[in-house]
Amino acid sequence: MSEAGEFVDYTLQMESTWEKAEEANERLGGSLKVYGASVGAVRGTVRDALKRYKNLDHDDITALSSELWAEPVFERRLAAVVLLQTKVRVLVNTDLTRIEGFIRQAGTRELVDPLAADVVKPLMARLDGLLKERAERVLERWAADPDPELRRAASLATGAATP
Template identity: 80%
Template sequence: MSDAGEFVDLALQRESSWEKAMETRERLGGSLKVYGASVGAVRGTIRDALKRYKNLSHDDIAALSSELWDEPVFERRLAAVVLLQTKVGLLVNTDLTRIEGFIRDAGTLELVDPLAKDVLRPLLSRLAGQAKDRAERVVERWGQDPDHQLRRAAALALGADTP
């Protein structure tokens, strides 16, 4: 695990409580493991990580988000979403492949919805020209996919508030 990934993971574990873990596990229905860290703790951890590791490039952000996502732990995956939200200005249309994988593997709409609204939507709105055309075609294709999470993400990314 990278230094930044280890920093985030350990901080999330330190911020956990058994009460929050039980509440989150019950809400998610057991689709993911849970540490029990609050959303505020996840956001603060990413803020601290970005202060500590100041010069993360696009490739570093992509690698760290994938590293956090690899373990099926809700807070780690939420941290990956927060990281992408925070650094959406660095993302490019080729990041759609990674984001598609995240959506397919999310296990909960609590991860799908912010990926769609706070990562995909701003990414699509920022792209121009051929990159925008390609990205929109990809997301429109998602709207026809059998995976309900991917269809929902496509609808939300393309402007629907609720699909």
């Protein structure tokens, strides 16, 4: 694991409480492991990581998001979402492939919805020309996919009616 990934994971574990872990586990229905860190702690941890590791470029950001997502732990995955939300301006249309994988593995709408609304939608708004056309084709494919969460993400990202 990268130094930045270790920092985020360690900090999230240190910010956790058994009470929050129990509540999150109930809310998520056991679909993911939980540390028990608050949303505020996750956001603060990502903010601190970005201050500590200032020179992260596109490849570093996407690699770190994948690294955090790799373990089925809610707070790590939420940190990946927050990272992508914070750095959405460096993302490109080809990052939709990575995000599609995240959506398929999310396990909860608490991760799908912010990925769609706060990452994919602003990414789409920034694109133009051929890059936008390619990204729109990806979202059209998502909208027709058998996976209900992928269809939901397409709807949220495009502003269509949410299933």
